[in-house]
Amino acid sequence: MDNNFKYTTVIIPAAGKGKRMGTQMNKQYLELGGKPIIVHTIEKFDQSPRIHEIIIVTSKEEMEYFKKEIVSKYHFNKPLKVVAGGKERQESVYNGLKNISPEAEIILIHDGARPFVSLEEIEKSVEGAREYGSCVIGVRVKDTIKICNEEGYIESTPRREGLWAVQTPQSFQTSIILEAHKKAEEDHFLGTDDATLVERLGYPIKILEGGYQNIKITTPDDLTIGEVILSKRS
Numbered sequence: 001m002d003n004n005f006k007y008t009t010v011i012i013p014a015a016g017k018g019k020r021m022g023t024q025m026n027k028q029y030l031e032l033g034g035k036p037i038i039v040h041t042i043e044k045f046d047q048s049p050r051i052h053e054i055i056i057v058t059s060k061e062e063m064e065y066f067k068k069e070i071v072s073k074y075h076f077n078k079p080l081k082v083v084a085g086g087k088e089r090q091e092s093v094y095n096g097l098k099n100i101s102p103e104a105e106i107i108l109i110h111d112g113a114r115p116f117v118s119l120e121e122i123e124k125s126v127e128g129a130r131e132y133g134s135c136v137i138g139v140r141v142k143d144t145i146k147i148c149n150e151e152g153y154i155e156s157t158p159r160r161e162g163l164w165a166v167q168t169p170q171s172f173q174t175s176i177i178l179e180a181h182k183k184a185e186e187d188h189f190l191g192t193d194d195a196t197l198v199e200r201l202g203y204p205i206k207i208l209e210g211g212y213q214n215i216k217i218t219t220p221d222d223l224t225i226g227e228v229i230l231s232k233r234s
Ligand SMILES: Nc1ccn([C@@H]2O[C@H](COP(=O)(O)OP(=O)(O)OP(=O)(O)O)[C@@H](O)[C@H]2O)c(=O)n1
Pocket: 012, 013, 014, 015, 016, 017, 018, 019, 020, 021, 028, 057, 085, 086, 087, 088, 089, 090, 092, 093, 111, 112, 113, 114, 216, 217, 218
């Protein structure tokens, strides 16, 4: 028996509408290098030896399409569940959490729309959750950031040294992320990422340096950048 073994589940929220992409088809089914974006994302976790279970969260309306066009057509090796999401990303993740295997000790949460996550970032995330309890992958901000008021005037300029743009995976020991989502629901608190829910409970969260290529495909420009990243990698 490997004493270091920890059953690890990844939850992939993919139940968004992709409004900022502005296409008819949900952005996660758009192709990059001849393959749907969501397939690139799932493949990374399917290939990682650190992941034991994959939970995909899709919208109720797209679930059958997802099973027929993605799960049946592409061959994934790991146990894979498809569950229904909610109106907000946070609700989708919580629905994923309600369906994890009882064995799961570590949970990674990764946007379906971030297809360029690397195996090293996945490995780092699992190790980080084991060591620190909670961790997120991020990159140092390169631009100067301004805080502006509602009228569009600059109010202040935070020191760039401490500023990070956070990405996913965001990774946690199971009990921590379950407690954080439960409490957020009770308090009607809505955050734009999972770490925010853990921060409000006072748990420490380690930031782990990732790469600038782990972009979230959000607007049409990101598809162009995505094709360049893929061509550089092949
Ligand atoms: N109710 C929601 C909203 C978002 N997501 C997922 O969360 C990830 C990050 O969200 P984002 O990139 O903002 O996707 P969308 O919400 O689809 O985009 P938009 O805000 O432009 O509609 C995506 O993989 C998206 O599918 C989700 O599972 N459930």
